[in-house]
Amino acid sequence: MNRRIVFALTGTLLWLVPGTALAHGALEGLGDFYAGLLHPFVVPSELLAVVATALLLGRGGRAACRAGTVVLAVGVATGLVLSAALPQPPDATPLLLATALAAAGAVTAGLRAPLWLAVGVAAVCGLAVGTDAVPEAGAAAGRLWSAVATVIGCVALATVIAGLTLGAHLHWHRVAARVAGSWISACAFLYFAMLLVQHWALWTAGGAVGNSGSGG
C-alpha cells in the first residue's frame, strides 16, 4: 500500500479515536489498561512534553533516540512509583510545559542537543509524565496495570515521533518538525504567561486581604 495512504489513514484514525475522551473521569469507562495507555495522548501537557522531547531525540540522532527512549521509560516508571508513594502528588504541569518549552525551543531554532542533554531532557520528561499520570484510587492490580500501560503508551508515542524525525531527509519533513516545535513552544509560553497572571492575581488579592485585615 502506498505509504502516503498509510500515513493518511493513521492520521485519520488518530483524529477519530480520541472522540470525546476526557482525562481521568471519562477514561474510567475504558478500563484500567486503556485509561493508562491513552493518558499521555489525551492530557495536553503530557502530549506536548512527550512530542517535544521525541522531536529533540529524533534530531539528536540514532544514539539519542536509543538512549532517550529507554531513559524516558525508566523516568515514567520512576515518576509513577514516587508519586504513588506520596500522599498528595505534586502538580507536574509546570515541569511538563517547561520541558516542552525547552525541547521545542531547541527544535524550532534548529539546534541539535548533545547526547547527554537530550537524554537528560527525556529523563525529566519521563519523571514529569509519571508524576502527572499516577493512577487514581482503585484496586492495586488495576493501578499497576494502568501504570504499565502509561509507560507503554508514552514510549510508543515518543518512539514513533522520534523515528519519524530521525528519518526526516526531505526538506519539508525538517520544516514540519520545526513548525511542530514552534506550535509547542507557543502553547508552553502561553501557559507560563497565564501562570504568571494567576500568581499575580493571587498575590495582589492576598495583598488586598492583608491590607483590609490590618486596616480592620
Added chain:
Amino acid sequence: MTRARCGIIGFAVCLAAIIVAAPVLGHTETGGAGGFSSGFLHPVLGPDHVIAMIAVGLWGVFLGAPAIWVLPIVFPLIMALGGAFGMIEVPLPAVETGIALSAVVLGICVALALKPPLWAAALIVGIFAVFHGYAHGTEMPVASDAVSYALGFVVATGLLHLCGIAFGGLAKWPVGRIAVRTAGVLIAFAGGAFLTGMA
C-alpha cells in the same frame, strides 16, 4: 492512481476527520472559554482572523523560500507573545482595528504579489501577529484549561496558514496566479469592510 492524487485524497480525508472529530479535552472543562474547542474555534469563528491568517499563507507562497516556511514558524511564537500581552493586560490601542488592518495590508500584499525583503515581510506579519495574539490572549485568563485553549488556537491558526499555503500552490499556473491574487483583492476588501464597520 497517481501518488499526488493519493496525497490529495489523504489530505482531504484527514481534513474532514479533523472537522468531524469531537474535541479532545484534557481534565474537566468549565466556563465559556475552557478547553481545546474554545481555543480552536476562537480564530476559526472570527472571519477577520480567518482571512488574515489565510492571507499570511498566500503571501508566503509569493515570497517563496525561505519565507514560506519561516512565516508559519515565526508567526505562532510572536502571536504567543501578543497573547501574553493580552493576558497581562499590557495596554495595546485599537486591537480590533489592527486585526482588520492586517487583512487589508496582507490582502494588498497578495493582490500585488509584493516581494519585499524577508526582514520587512517578517516585520509586517510580526506586528499583526501581536494584535491577533492579543485578542486571543485577553480571553485566555478565564479559561479553565490554559494548555488546551492555547493548543486549540495555535493549531487552528497553523491550519489556516496551511490552507493559505495550499491554495497559494495554485500560483504555479498562470490562471491559478490570477485566482490567488483575486483572493488577495477579496481579502483586502473584506478587511476594509471590517475596518469601516460595514461587516
